[in-house]
Amino acid sequence: MKIIVTEKISESGIEYLKKHAEVDVKTNISREELLGIIKNYDAIIVRSATKVDRELIEKGEKLKVIGRAGNGVDNIDVSSATEKGILVVNTPTGNIVAAAELTVGLMLAIARNIPQAYHAGLNGDFRRDKFKGVELKGKTVGIIGFGRIGSLVAARLAAFNMRVIAYDPYMPDSRFEKYGVEKVTLDELLQQSDFITIHLPKTEETKKMIGEKEFKKMKKGVRIVNAARGGIIDEKALYNAIKEGIVAAAGLDVLEVEPKYNVERQDFHNPLLELPNVVFTLHLGASTYEAQENIGISIAQEVISALNGNLYGNIVNLPGVKSDEFSQLKPYMRLAEAMGALYYQINETPVRLVEVIYRGEISRTNTEIVTLYALKGFLKPVLEEDVSVVNAKLRAKEMGIEIVEGKIEEIDHYSSLIILKITDTHGKTTQFAGTTYGEEIRIVEYMDHKVNFEPTENMLFVKNKDVPGVIGHIGNVLGDFGINISTMQVSPNKNDGTALMIVSTDKEIPDEAVESLNKLNSIIKARAVKGLI
Structure with missing residues (x-):
């Protein structure tokens, strides 16, 4: 990780940064020089003089974090940073x-x-x-x-x-x-x-x-x-x-x-x-030895924490989450992202509404950041690397998608449940639901099927005729492509004579394998899904 510091912060803050990253301190850098070199840095730390505007943000090709040593962020284009998925952190209590x-x-x-x-x-x-x-x-x-x-x-x-x-x-x-x-x-x-x-x-x-x-x-x-x-x-x-x-x-x-x-x-x-x-007075609000020491150490810790993927603390463009809340919600974030990532890998129809419903114990927590992870997972298959928890809600709204979050304390069978209900532009609803067991995440509903599986990196979802021999056919096709089956779960639908087969594999399933499966008479539809964890 590489960080540039363009304005003076305490030596304690600089020392902390240097323990965790490569740091360049350039307090007298010109605007032109900064525009020329910002592409090399993962983070920038400023006070109030450096203007982190859209032009600078656009040139910061690797930028992940903008740190403001102080409280106000009017010298930072937070909207542009959010669009680019860049975290903006500050130190609101230091001074x-x-x-x-x-x-x-x-x-x-x-x-x-x-x-x-x-x-x-x-x-x-x-x-x-x-x-x-x-x-x-x-x-x-x-x-x-x-x-x-x-x-x-x-x-x-x-x-x-x-x-x-x-x-x-x-x-x-x-x-x-x-x-x-x-x-x-x-x-x-x-x-x-x-x-x-x-x-x-x-x-x-x-x-x-x-x-x-x-x-x-x-x-x-x-x-x-x-x-x-x-x-x-x-x-x-x-x-x-x-x-x-x-x-x-x-x-x-x-x-x-x-x-x-x-x-x-x-x-x-x-x-x-x-x-x-x-x-x-000469903008002396933060000009005490104590405040500068607090601010320098605090902004260093905030930037390093954000670069390490910890989405709690003083993040300006994310909902506020405390460290202990973040740890508690982390399995639910993974679960929500995995469920969100399913939709566009099994369905091509554009979406008009995403509902995230929390039931049980989780309904009594701060779930806004969990919803952002669901949106991140939902959009990533179609927007690829242009989406993060920072800009997921903005990207969804740009696509004309309404986002609704609901909470219901009553629940049966589980202590907590997340329901992801997605309505497409034709009015058809696709629903997934999941829960957690400690750190383990499980999806327990998949498109009207009651299931219980752990999302993995490479998966196959097959809707097939509920007839003998299907499992063998699928195993043979995957074997021809050198793919081993890690786990398999079958959920029959007695009403229409079909079944849902959920398969985890040891490697990515190529398009050719999926095409071969879809040619089989016993297969109604096969879909390969990746990146659920």
Whole structure:
């Protein structure tokens, strides 16, 4: 495995990477050079400066993992990575304490005019009356975004005896109750807050969500902190709100367009930085020794884990699964993939609907990733290497296939059962079902036949007339091609005089062998299937 690191991470992180892979650290690499060499790497690790866009991803012919040393991924084209089946991992908790503490620091700075007083003193101006501020005690602080960092900020500001309110439509009421925070609407927050602090990712939904209309709803003299992402606040609207006296002060660690943070002198201009009541820090949210150590080690572990095929942890473009859940679900993932891989090897009719139904104990677990494995297996015979668990759902939707997941706790005979029901464009349904016994996987239903077989690498499925001699005929044909039968199972259908024969072999069954079998009078249809494990 080969990994390129384009921005600085801790030495501990680099050392961890080097124990498991070949590593090139190129922190000053140009865009042109990176585009030229990315084809040689299995993974890339970046922070916020390197743009991992569609062009770079397309040129990364071997790329399997993109690692973001930090939380936000707005410099990574996650959609393009997903299309290509590339995992995107990050370290959302590595710098949360640092970011929360900086937020409080900025709030104190703009409340008490600390940076302005410092610079006045340096320049010989000791008129302290110019820098009279306000206390946090008794004030209302509104937190927009109540995730990991927002909740840490709430806990710290409560210690200042502030009234803490928060807006986050995606968080349950229980989270607000846990931190003793009042849940409000965005309008209520804007109207009631003396201080506002933002803790959101930058998305299409949040881009410039605090603009001219929102500033007009705020209290006169409000103070605003943004240590999240530049562009969430409309900077022109903020500038005007400060000039008009609506906003008394702003503490910003981020800007919509930021300077290069590794250059001493540069031509950079932002009107906000000309205002005396704006405190700007150099995107320092994660800039503590502790945070950088945490982030460096965490991203190294995440990237190596992902390269080794472990689909748990902080994967941005897969459903979240914990390590112990992943181990518990692993046999079901193998089972779902094997059942999915059956359909297009025994049927050519296009599909309009895939239903994955979980019964019994497994219905009480996080099954979303198991469904992705079923889709991966289902699509791989027709899309070959262009499908993975990362892009399987996207590929299915591109093909016009509806995906439905269902859960039923009641079950007979088995502790857990997965049912894969596939409906083609003519309305015909094909169904498979399977279960597990520890690490062993078994398919127990195959197209209306009750069976019990273990999927293997090379298999033969034969629908035949239920007459004497069929087993011998099949054995003779396979023998002519030098193929040994490993296991065989027969499931007769007494209603129509046919039987299903399921055969595992020691090697791949060539098309010529299948053609020979289909010429036999006793054979209705023979299909060779491969790659179920």
